Amino acid sequence: MTVFEDAEARFSDAQERELLGGARRTPYWLENASRPAARRPLAEDARCDLVVVGGGYTGLWTALLAKERDPERDVVLLEAKRIGWAASGRNGGFCEASLTHGAANGIRRLPDEYERLAELGQQNLDQLAETVSRYAMDCDFQMSGVLRTATEPHQVEWLRTSARDDAHARFLSAEDLAAEVRSPLYQAGLFESQGTAIVHPAKLAWELARVCEELGVRIFEGTLVERIVADAAAVSVKTPGGVVRAQRVALGTNVFPALIRKERKYTIPLYDYALMSNPLSEQQAAQLGWAEQYGITDLNNRFHYSRLTTDADGRLRILYGGYDAIYHYGGRVKPQYDQRDASFRRLAAHFAATYPYLADLGFSHKWGGAIDTCSRFFPFFATQHEGRVAHTAGFTGLGVGATRFAAGVMVDLLDGRSTELTRMDYVTKKPLPFPPDPFAFVGARVSYSEMARADRHEGKRGLWLRTMDAVGLGFDS
Incomplete structure (x- = not known):
């Protein structure tokens, strides 16, 4: 069992209601005063x-x-x-x-x-x-870099190796990382100063x-x-x-x-989900220690991404998303797929485990969307x-x-x-095409299950994933 699966098992229905009950089912980014008025539709040749x-x-x-x-x-x-x-x-x-x-x-x-x-x-x-x-352009763009974190012991050496191969990367031990972002799950980190911006x-x-x-x-x-x-x-x-x-x-x-x-x-459309936290108090921000607005990702097959953002009132919030990559039978894009309570509950549990001192912070927005995956x-x-x-x-x-x-x-x-x-x-050149359903649906389900199994076994990919890699037919978000 991974640390995140353990967090899910310990997360209660009462916590879900408290943390997610008041969250709006709309993308946080689109609820902004700077959103322009709708333009007129085409009404003539x-x-x-x-x-x-x-x-x-x-x-x-x-x-x-x-x-x-x-x-x-x-x-x-x-x-x-x-x-x-x-x-x-x-x-x-x-x-x-x-x-x-x-x-x-x-x-x-x-x-x-x-x-x-x-x-x-x-x-x-x-x-x-x-x-x-x-x-x-007023879009909060900054060349921030990205922090990649190890949440399992075997991932620490992966980061050491990456640091040796990248002149723009800096390895952070657990002690070094605690001075950057405080989380009991982070066992090491790699800060890549080049190649990633935040917007x-x-x-x-x-x-x-x-x-x-x-x-x-x-x-x-x-x-x-x-x-x-x-x-x-x-x-x-x-x-x-x-x-x-x-x-x-x-x-x-x-x-x-x-x-x-x-x-x-x-x-094929794969659905990804995200949460936006309520604003952090000054005390909570100090506990977090995340002083610069770079993004954070982990190294799991089912990975998370998170970042800070500042709202219209100047308060810090944390976006936390990823992990699930959901394919719905038929490969359609439908509004109802933008919401998935099971994924929101899972993310809330993982957030609480990652930042236990923010476990009662709660979330203002929960949403999802389709990714065009090839x-x-x-x-x-x-x-x-x-x-x-x-x-x-x-x-x-x-x-x-x-x-x-x-x-x-x-x-x-x-x-x-x-x-x-x-x-x-x-x-x-083109990618390999996806097979039609039910083959795509079954393949996606098996691939996701095998990705979870790999995360439980030090990232070692089983026969199914190795075969998919060999033929060039991937599944990722």
Whole structure:
């Protein structure tokens, strides 16, 4: 039994009611006074050079980069609901340099390109930071680094090894770590000063939309794209309010069913859940000792992520999420899946074990959302209609930074440019498709169970997970 499973076993129904009973079932980030008013939906036919479908990070970065490269380009962005309402407005706000879901995954899947992809990933994060600064985006962005923690004895040596291999990483013994963040579960730590930033995720989406509009992008919300069709002259994007005819179309719909139907088999929606704590008192903040607003993750297969944030009244709160990765039969994205009381209870129990002196703090918000997961854990690309339509998806939980990189690739593809990026296997090769249900459902259940078993046995992966690794069919959040 892991320390977290033990915490679950000791967590009572009374604790659940006390800590979670008053939590609102909405993403904390979206309840913000700076959220812009809804924009009007498309209500007439239109023409433009480029239509971007999707008002999350992928679509917004695509629109912004397209206008920066060609200010005269006429760009329309269509969003089915509100800007940033889905994954872009409900994630943890970890903005990472990695384009391959970590070094080990990148080396295993693209050994010949990994070193260059690592360089490009850091370059992408630096350019993202420069864009935030240049446009004075109010999104609480900071190059914070990340603290990785060992919660089981065998993980301590993993961190020592990582520290020897990374000039930007610093190993922390249990005693050193106690001076940073106080938790009885943390047996060692590794602080990586480079490669991770922290951001207010919803504000980033809203500020990207602001900048896009200032550059001349026309944004329509409440506009569902029903289908796209092409003829020799243009591509038509059909919505209930009108048809937009364009020379090029960029699809940034991520976890939602791809408008290029043959691409749907490459992603499945995995649901991730998070809690936001009530504000900490000054005494509780002093006990915690978490002075800098870097993020924290652990090394388990079923890992947690947590971070500090400051609310509108200047009070510290802790976001705590992860661990569960839930696939629902049929692979649908449904609003009711955003709530899962079993996952919220589990997270509350783990939080109390991690920070026992905050065990009665309680939570103000509980929410979940769908992650566009592909079998290689990092995005893939596709084109259709003689290169006039481009699509990307499959970010698998690391899209806050990687969407900007993918957006640049899509603009290259749509412009017909042969670049270093468009020639890379990273772009030209596809992940393995997921099988249909019931096979995907059963496979996801078995994989999750085997990940739990590996966590109980010093991370040693059993036959099922080793086989999945060997064939390249992964399951992760």
